[in-house]
Amino acid sequence: MHPHPRIAAIDLGSNSFHMLIAKATTRGYRIITRHRQKVRLADGLTPDLTLDDAAIERGIECLKDFAQRLAHYQPLQIRCVATATLRKAHNRKQILKRFERALGSPIDIISGMTEAGLIYQGATLELARPDSAMLVLDIGGASTEVIAGVGTEPHVLKSLDMGCVVWQNRFFAGGMISAARFAAAVAAAAEQIRPLATTYQAHGWQTVCGASGTFRGLQDCLRHYRADAMSAEFIRFCMEESIKQGSVDALPAIGVREDRIAVFCGGLAILVALTDNLDIKTVDLAQGALREGLVNTMLNERKRSLA
Structure with missing residues (x-):
């Protein structure tokens, strides 16, 4: 058995597909390449929860590209997981067969709780001290994970039925941005968060970190405005500035990259509701997410098998 094998972790998210290829080392792992x-x-999720053909074809084309990259790097172990959209899709069995054929590897549709645990693990690998109380937020395309823990151990895990793609389509259809649309989006997110507030606040945290594209989008805004921190005030400021633009197409004016504008407001509305209802003061950008958690899990399983 190779002492330092290459391993691949693939995350089929509701917004983006990610692939991370890493090499095991004596201290953990070293990332060789990553693709998004x-x-x-x-x-492509219709009202009757069927995934449409166009979305399926986009997924297949991406997985064919991933398969070529896997053939080039030849990892010893590959693990691929799918999240909220495939959890919801009534035609997931047929989709899974086509996706697995395109990738050339098995795909697991994981539960929201499993997803939350992997996200927490990936987000806290670099940030956490053994005694540090953490809150990790991940605003995905169709679900939002909120996880409280200590160090790298999650204690309270929730996967909420809302995400940046779903919220964008529901509240910002046609790419139009207004105060009324944001108010409705924030209120709908708050309905899901409010019942959990007491549980999370009782756990407490010293650090809050964000592990998804919404937070990377806000990091771009931070640089644009030369602001110091992703504070609750700055997050609300970005909402007000987005409203002033009036249209998704104008969001680059506040520092949002072109590849993020399509779902930025949906994710931002969810984040405003999170900061308001959980009384979050500031958010750090996490260094890892689900795929890093997956790599770490694979390495731990390998260590146990070699012990």
């Missing part, structure tokens, strides 16, 4: 492709799977 906007597939926007959740865009």
Whole structure:
């Protein structure tokens, strides 16, 4: 058995598909390459929860590309997981067969709780001290994970039925931005968060970190405005500035990258509701997310098998 094998972790998210290929080392792992492709799977989820052909084809094309990259790097172990959109899709069995054929590897549709645990693990690998109380937020395309823990151990895990793609389509259809649309989006997110507030606040945290594209989008805004921190005030400021633009197409004016504008307001509305209802003061950008958690899990399983 190779002492330092290459391993691949693939995350089929509702907004983006991610692939991370890493090499095991004596201290953990070293990332060889990572790839991300906007597939926007959740865009294809119809009202009757069937995933449409266009979204399926976008997924297949991405997975064919991933398969070519896997053939080049030849990892010893590959693990691929799918999240909220495929959890919801009534035609997931047929989709899974086609996706597995395109990738050439098995795909697991994981539960919201499993997803939350992997996200927490990936987000806290670099940030956490053993005694540090953490809150991790991940605003995906069709679900939002909120996880409180200590160090790298999650204690309270929730996967909420809302995400940046779903919220964008529901509240910002046609790319129009207004105060009324944001108010409705924030209120709908708050309905899901409010019942959990006491539980999370009782746990407490010293650090809050965000592990998804919404937070990377806000990091771009921070640089644009030369602001110091992703504070609750700055997050609300970005909402007000987005409203002033009036249209998704104008969001680059506040620092949002072109590849993030399509779902930025949906994610931002959810984040405003999170900061308001959980009384979050500031958010750090996490260094890892689900795929890093997946790599770490694979390495731990390998260590146990070699012990």
